[in-house]
Amino acid sequence: METAEILRILREEIHSAVFATVDEQGLPATRVIDIMLTDEDSLYFITAKGKAFYRQLTDRKYAAVSGMTQGKGSLERKAVSVRGKVENIGSGRLAQVFEANPYMAEIYPEEESRTALEVFRMYEGEGEYFDLSAKPVVRHTFSLGGAQERHPVSGDYYIDETCSGCGECLKKCPQKCIDMSAVPYVILQEHCLRCGNCQEVCPCKAVHRR
Structure with a gap:
């Protein structure tokens, strides 16, 4: 799956995600933030200059993001997690943010009130997409x-x-994601839950966790 498509899911199907940063005491801090824009390999969000979130992003220049689609039940959901470097691009793309997310005008109706806002971009990092509906x-x-x-x-x-x-190992694998066509067997990582059952039952101690 292409990065751009995963980011589209994060923006359109999840939209409100949990952002994690580190505060001044080195402790974790989280809050729910909307993903405003994405492109081929970046995501954009906004915050106000007076918030602790703004200071943490400015000081650390790093964040982690996790979100899940709603669906009708757990087995219909998709999850995206990504962590990486962030940069402040100021008011750049702020007009585009409001155009793409009209509800923001209800929160910040006047142009003057929007001067408190700045746009941040996550531009480099790594992530994981997990689809329970498959x-x-x-x-x-x-x-x-x-x-x-x-x-x-x-x-x-x-x-x-x-x-x-x-x-x-295959007997206890919940997703039956072990290729037995040759020895040693191969765990199909794209379907693995990382539950560790295979390691637990292997009589040869041939299964290891990286």
């Missing part, structure tokens, strides 16, 4: 702005050469 579930990693995508992703499970081909 069978088996689908997981994709992606990158923004040319950042090197972690591959393999930290937290993945993999099977080494000591695999005997016994098949115990």
Whole structure:
């Protein structure tokens, strides 16, 4: 799946996402912020200059974002998480933000009131897309702005050469996402839940977590 399509889902289908930053005491801080614009490999959001969020973004220049579509139930939802570097582009694209998100004019009706707002752009980072509505579930990693995508992703499970081909791992895999066509078996990362069942039952201790 292309990064631009994942960002479109984040903007259009999720829109309101949880943003995490670090405060002045080094503690985590979160709030719900709307994704205002996206392009091929960037996302844009706004905040007011008087807010703690603004100061944290300005000081740290980094944020993490997570959001999930609503759907009718958990098995119809898609989730996107991304973390990366952010930059303040001031009032650049603010008019476009209001044009693309007309409800903002109800919050900041006068041009004068909008002078408190500035636009931030996440321009480099890495993320993950997770689709529970697919069978088996689908997981994709992606990158923004040319950042090197972690591959393999930290937290993945993999099977080494000591695999005997016994098949115990597949029996306990909830998504049956283990390729048994050759030994050692291969975990299909795009469908893996990272539950660790395969590692738990492997009699050869051939399954490892990165």
